[in-house]
Amino acid sequence: MALTWSRKRMSVRFKNRILVFGGRAMPKVTDAHLEARRQQILDAATECFARKGFHRSTMHDICQMAELSPGAVYRYFQSKDEIIEAMEEQGRQHSAAVIDAVTSERTETLDVLEGLVDVFFSKLEDVRDCAVHIELWAEALSNPKIKQTVVRIDESIRNAFIQRIVSAAQHRGEINAALDPDAVARVMMAFWDGLVLQKTLDPEVDIWKYVAVMKAMIGGTFWQKTEAGRS
Amino acid sequence: MALTWSRKRMSVRFKNRILVFGGRAMPKVTDAHLEARRQQILDAATECFARKGFHRSTMHDICQMAELSPGAVYRYFQSKDEIIEAMEEQGRQHSAAVIDAVTSERTETLDVLEGLVDVFFSKLEDVRDCAVHIELWAEALSNPKIKQTVVRIDESIRNAFIQRIVSAAQHRGEINAALDPDAVARVMMAFWDGLVLQKTLDPEVDIWKYVAVMKAMIGGTFWQKTEAGRS
Numbered sequence: 511m512a513l514t515w516s517r518k519r520m521s522v523r524f525k526n527r528i529l530v531f532g533g534r535a536m537p538k539v540t541d542a543h544l545e546a547r548r549q550q551i552l553d554a555a556t557e558c559f560a561r562k563g564f565h566r567s568t569m570h571d572i573c574q575m576a577e578l579s580p581g582a583v584y585r586y587f588q589s590k591d592e593i594i595e596a597m598e599e600q601g602r603q604h605s606a607a608v609i610d611a612v613t614s615e616r617t618e619t620l621d622v623l624e625g626l627v628d629v630f631f632s633k634l635e636d637v638r639d640c641a642v643h644i645e646l647w648a649e650a651l652s653n654p655k656i657k658q659t660v661v662r663i664d665e666s667i668r669n670a671f672i673q674r675i676v677s678a679a680q681h682r683g684e685i686n687a688a689l690d691p692d693a694v695a696r697v698m699m700a701f702w703d704g705l706v707l708q709k710t711l712d713p714e715v716d717i718w719k720y721v722a723v724m725k726a727m728i729g730g731t732f733w734q735k736t737e738a739g740r741s
Numbered sequence: 742m743a744l745t746w747s748r749k750r751m752s753v754r755f756k757n758r759i760l761v762f763g764g765r766a767m768p769k770v771t772d773a774h775l776e777a778r779r780q781q782i783l784d785a786a787t788e789c790f791a792r793k794g795f796h797r798s799t800m801h802d803i804c805q806m807a808e809l810s811p812g813a814v815y816r817y818f819q820s821k822d823e824i825i826e827a828m829e830e831q832g833r834q835h836s837a838a839v840i841d842a843v844t845s846e847r848t849e850t851l852d853v854l855e856g857l858v859d860v861f862f863s864k865l866e867d868v869r870d871c872a873v874h875i876e877l878w879a880e881a882l883s884n885p886k887i888k889q890t891v892v893r894i895d896e897s898i899r900n901a902f903i904q905r906i907v908s909a910a911q912h913r914g915e916i917n918a919a920l921d922p923d924a925v926a927r928v929m930m931a932f933w934d935g936l937v938l939q940k941t942l943d944p945e946v947d948i949w950k951y952v953a954v955m956k957a958m959i960g961g962t963f964w965q966k967t968e969a970g971r972s
Contacts, residue, residue, distance in 0.1 A: 641882050644879050645882065647938055647942075651875060657942065660942060682966075683966060684966045685963065697932070699939070700934070700936060700939065702935075703931070703934065704930065704933075707878055707931075708927055710881075711878075715927065723925050728964060730964035731917055732916065732958065732961065733915065735913075
């Protein structure tokens with residue numbers, strides 16, 4: 511796999527946002543310190559949501575898990591909704607950065623898709639993250655603000671897929687041009703969402719056997735008996 | 742689409758179970774009446790779970806929605822968990838019956854898959870059902886009994902797929918024999934689960950454009966630029 515990322519690299523991406531917080535007459539602390547605290551809260555919230563579910567977790571639980579006072583936590587986030595929004599935004603930035611990096615690094619479409627699959631699916635090794643996704647989907651059903659965030663971020667990732675990969679590949683005659691680009695992007699996201707679910711229900715599921723099937727379906731080696739007699 | 746089913750047909754499938762209830766010195770009522778009541782409660786519960794979520798719905802809500810007294814409801818189900826179990830079991834029986842019917846009616850693998858896709862994906866027009874699925878997945882994270890039910894039923898559908906379709910097609914050299922049959926079945930289920938999620942977030946998603954992509958991926962017409970120069 512060509513790409514890796516770390517929490518540390520993410521912090522740089524949030525620098526501008528942190529500087530905004532810094533402008534509100536807060537004590538003089540370094541950006542790195544602020545970002546570390548913020549990440550500490552997001553990590554604690556992830557742990558809480560995965561253990562108790564989003565609905566049952568309280569801000570108090572999150573403070574305890576983060577080992578921070580309510581004052582320290584509320585300085586960054588006023589509510590669970592704000593924490594969720596930050597988590598989703600972090601996910602979106604992660605995804606956008608990965609798509610950027612892979613599409614600028616590789617030229618062949620199947621090679622690009624392979625790169626994206628390797629990065630996105632490796633993340634599923636962390637079943638805790640998978641559980642938080644499912645909590646979020648359920649929360650979106652009854653919480654319009656969360657739903658709006660989830661939909662907006664899904665859309666932005668889907669559009670990145672469509673523009674950078676699907677439409678371009680259709681234009682070059684690689685992906686069947688009769689297919690709706692939005693639907694292609696949706697199926698690609700479903701591969702991931704579907705495995706998030708299965709991995710949560712059974713952490714033993716082999717990600718890479720699943721990925722092999724997906725790659726075969728995308729690359730045309732799944733079905734071996736066509737009119738052309740390809741095998 | 743060749744297959745349709747109705748609530749009415751389902752009731753016949755549950756006849757044996759109902760007879761067991763009938764054996765417990767219940768007032769003399771017809772099987773059809775008992776089954777209608779039972780279905781009335783399941784429908785009401787589906788409505789409640791879709792509106793308020795599984796966790797927030799109470800047995801009281803379900804009684805109100807069903808317009809039945811608690812006594813009438815508790816005669817059939819002792820708890821929300823029992824209702825969920827019955828819903829899942831009904832889903833499993835539906836799915837098994839569909840797989841049975843389609844595989845015995847058609848012989849060509851792609852034809853069988855096409856038949857299954859048409860039946861299973863038509864169900865997603867009902868966004869209420871989609872929402873209940875997501876609630877169930879989330880509930881399974883923190884409720885071991887529900888998790889066990891969901892896993893058991895998923896497994897039984899996956900095994901039906903593997904045995905009746907995937908392994909047979911691999912044996913005939915249709916589906917790439919290098920792929921893990923369990924992983925193939927998982928990807929096929931992910932197509933469905935992934936769309937359940939997307940349909941819930943946006944009821945306007947076009948199921949059939951999505952299905953066209955899926956069919957192209959399965960049937961080898963998605964990727965058009967292979968070494969063999971197929972197009």
